[in-house]
Amino acid sequence: LPLRETELIARIRDQARKLRTKSLITGIGDDCAVLRLPRGHELLVTTDFSLEGVHFRREWHPADAVGHRCLTRGLSDIAAMGGEPVAAFLSLAIPADLPQDWIDDFFDGLLRLAKGHKVPLTGGDTAESRDGVLADIVVTGSAPRGKALRRSGARPGDQIYVTGELGGSAGVVRALFAGAEVSPKMKEARRHFYPEPRIEIGRRLSERGLATACIDISDGLSTDLGHICDESRVGAVVEEGRLPLSPLPALLGIGDQSVDLALNGGEDYELLFTARTKTKIPGRIAGMRVTRIGAIVKDKRRRMWIIDRRGEQTPLLPRGWEHFR
């Protein structure tokens, strides 16, 4: 290994040692990490790339936001299963000329979020990349046997819910593409730069048996609802007037695109779930607003529709998030 990588590994190792959990038996420093799951729990595993130019741009995203968002991608998948995160693994390839400050800030952002969720960083790999920063995050988690929330459990008649607000994260991307400056320090823009995964909400949905199906909104509502329809073999109807629109597009001067962004914008990292009609869903879960936005319907072709404010029903096509190109 080049000296730089050895240093990087040593640094990760030091940082990782600071956060010990009950699940962690052996962390970085052996051929594998050794972890223990709670008795009667199943293992959850998710992996997600964060690639420069695809998932972030160094000129738009501060390094600590890139680190934070990288881990959020994994934690949000654990949240969508109603699981508890157990440990994270980071494989990081960096160009030879990447400033050390950038790497430090990246780890600061990632490890701050990890600490907040008590997720130790227990392994990974490092390498030099020929072009751009490439991170691959793996998060392992656990859920009580048979209790993990699937995409496949939605049934005709179920109600469709989302947490929080939609379209804010993609609104920032669209504004940035249009040449606007969006400060990562702007309070409302934190949902884009430092999104919090909805771990606690997912856990409560699973624990209380509230949801029949669940997914996190990473690619956009239309695409992610499409995944639930595909896996559950059902259709869906969404009511435009019920969508919890983020105020962010309006603040950024693109308020006319709010509905499009809420439907097709990605990286909101909110939870989208379904529940039986008779199940009482609280208006807030873990302090976060929960909104009913539509219903699951019987449809062999697994189509989706949207009802606009005038009551007209038209097809809703999966037009989710596109990469940063």
Added chain:
Amino acid sequence: LPLRETELIARIRDQARKLRTKSLITGIGDDCAVLRLPRGHELLVTTDFSLEGVHFRREWHPADAVGHRCLTRGLSDIAAMGGEPVAAFLSLAIPADLPQDWIDDFFDGLLRLAKGHKVPLTGGDTAESRDGVLADIVVTGSAPRGKALRRSGARPGDQIYVTGELGGSAGVVRALFAGAEVSPKMKEARRHFYPEPRIEIGRRLSERGLATACIDISDGLSTDLGHICDESRVGAVVEEGRLPLSPLPALLGIGDQSVDLALNGGEDYELLFTARTKTKIPGRIAGMRVTRIGAIVKDKRRRMWIIDRRGEQTPLLPRGWEHFR
């Protein structure tokens, strides 16, 4: 996602569905894979990059060998812990102009090895890379509670053993760098192009309680023995005359480098382990030759020495495998 990635995911999904195991509850198609570990087992996790230009070259390595070697990197880490593989996850970033044939062959190589070890491919991510093929393999495994083989258990007086032969894989690399043509079809060269992870040997070492410490030789004997010394806080003495030298360097016309390659060549994917002197280690385990090559000694500075054929003892420095640049 670009259409190509959607196709790629669909293909992985189809392939992965062909291999069902008892551990696999939910594979590709949800936010996380859901896996079940045998009762009383701990979780093992390892992640390894395989980067074009660093770990392989497209002009030297056939695509199916790249896929095979990518998975071997992960499986070999599970073997070094004495574990059983449970499931694999692949994150793959490919340049836009990569021929479809290359991708097909890559998956053929990876999935053939996976099938041989009954390891389902249960997730991952895909993306377009700006330069070169980048694969990150994650392998999860399990070992009975407290039975995983660590790097940290070697004690002064323990004997040092290796499986198989050393220096063959790096011999191929050195010959390729020197401009030689080495056919992947040459029987003796398979250890470089299609290395078999020593899963069964690791499992037996753990099951029978034979080894006090274990590591796989991925970076080279001198570097990997150094890891055991570091983690176990001991020194080591290796006898040059006892090294099981691969015949491959001689076949490739670089026989004079055999000892150097055995000590410092990487990617042999053999197991290096220590055992108490009184423990009887068979000459073969799971059909593979096992050779005693030296002994662990007390040394606070965790140094290593080599005794040459004339009986002279000199320091052995960690000079393991360097990347393909």
